[in-house]
Amino acid sequence: MVENREVARIFDEIADILEVLDGDKFKIRAYRRAARTIENLTADLSRFKSKNELKKLPGIGDALAKKIYEIITTGRLKYYEDLRNSLPAGLLELLSIPGVGPKTVAKLFRECGITDIASLERAAKNHELQHLFGMGAKTEEKILKGIALYRRQKERTPLDVAYFQAKRIVESLKNLESAVEISYAGSIRRMKETIGDIDILVASHRPRDVMDAFKTLEGVSEVIASGERKTSVIIGDIQADLRVVDPDSFGSALQYFTGSQLHNIKLRELALRKGLKLNEYGVFRQDEKIAGRREEDVYHSLGLSFIPPELREGQDEIEAAARGELPDLIELSDIRGDLHVHSDWSDGRSSIREIVDKARSLEYEYIAISDHTPAVGITGGLDEKRLIRQMDEIERINGDLDDFRVLSGIEVDIRSDNRLDLPDKILEKLDIVIAAVHTNLTQKKEEMTARILSAIENPNVDIIAHPTGRIIGKRDPYDVDIEALIDAAGSTGTILELNANPRRLDIKDTHARYAKKKGVKVAISTDAHDTSQMEYMHFGVATARRGWLEKDDVLNTRSLDELLRTLKP
């Protein structure tokens, strides 16, 4: 079966090829837009039974529906294969080099016979590019730098790394006298799970001062470009772009700089339809500026309610905002407890009392200690005997607390024979039972789906932890039918975890949105193995927001009593 991800990749590659071949730019955009739509789908494309069903998807018309249908029925796409065969295999990778675009790739291939990164690097080092029309010594240098940069930073940066780096930059520029307002923007502000580069926006009457401070920040290893209003640097192996605007334009610039690109295109098209013009300096009716200082006003002036950054992916948020039907998104302050924390009884590093202290400092009302079970090899998992001792200890601790409750929980392993790692008679005694897969991750899709379904159907299992098992950038999700799991969770009242660890974020944003549609509740949990990791909660909340979740969709926004009533009896 062809996966959605693969179809999206094919469409992106078609767009790349058409760009190199100097094809119609709107056609190219159509392929990219369709790729994003497919990426954001939770349903497998193979579930679509006709072209007409496919055509209901945004950005999919006759031609693309036909092509998708060809892929899901035959596993191939002739149009794509023909296009791909028209270019040498390594050529498209050149597009990944910063500063090298489709026009350059076409010229390098046509005039120098360059077909891949190795041959480009050789030609640049031998100064064979200088004589080409429109190229000089600086271009050669830029290409070599670009190649080095690409090799160093092939993959996108995990959210947490970029997020904390962005915070540091904002903190150090905040003290500048010349900086009136400052914010990070881009995909970090949208809290996307991986980040391409860091975007910083400053409002100032003295841009030059801000630029200078930015270029000399601690950790800056290279200045890539620097102009009046825009500077790009490499800081700690990631690119950071600074843009400086007048305070009068801060809101519109923040809107523009936050993206996503597709969201911006759709927003600007909407502005045009209303006889307005939107750019980073404001919203304009003819020459009159009608918004710009505050970001809210940009949206309001277009007849929209304010769209939170986490929703700005260019899917259907603009339409929802126009109808006044945006969700009232969950916030970090709605969270009342953390339901998945490991203690030093298994592989955690903190004692239960330390965890309690941390939870109280976060103003939580409850916490669930949920350590591993023995099947998870190296974690020192709890067997029945030790679990009973831990329950006794938790009871003692609760005896010392009056306005806080420690729940006895477990993260019971779902073994590859589909059985849980502890007997039902002990699971019954716990306040909360979390089940998760930890071993034998390469089962076939049907097997893995059945394995997790058996846990969902167990009346003692309250929550399924990290349901797809992915580690961002390191490990793909299990091959599992996530829609089937969510559907089953809906009919059994099982809750799905949204693991807030920034390297997991599992379930992911689009799954959360599907879960909401199916009435499945989500528990946002940190899976902390150390009290400091309990602070990851906001990454989980942000992902929930990206999944359009509201307070009521999330289990651990409830009071202790409500929580206990919601769990399986």
Next chain:
DNA sequence: GCCGTTTTCGGCCCGACTGTTTTCAGTCG
């Protein structure tokens, strides 16, 4: 390629920075 609160045909976001071909194309976001 898609799509419709002017359109089923004729539109399709917008500006900063760089290097080079001295007036603008290419790239990026």
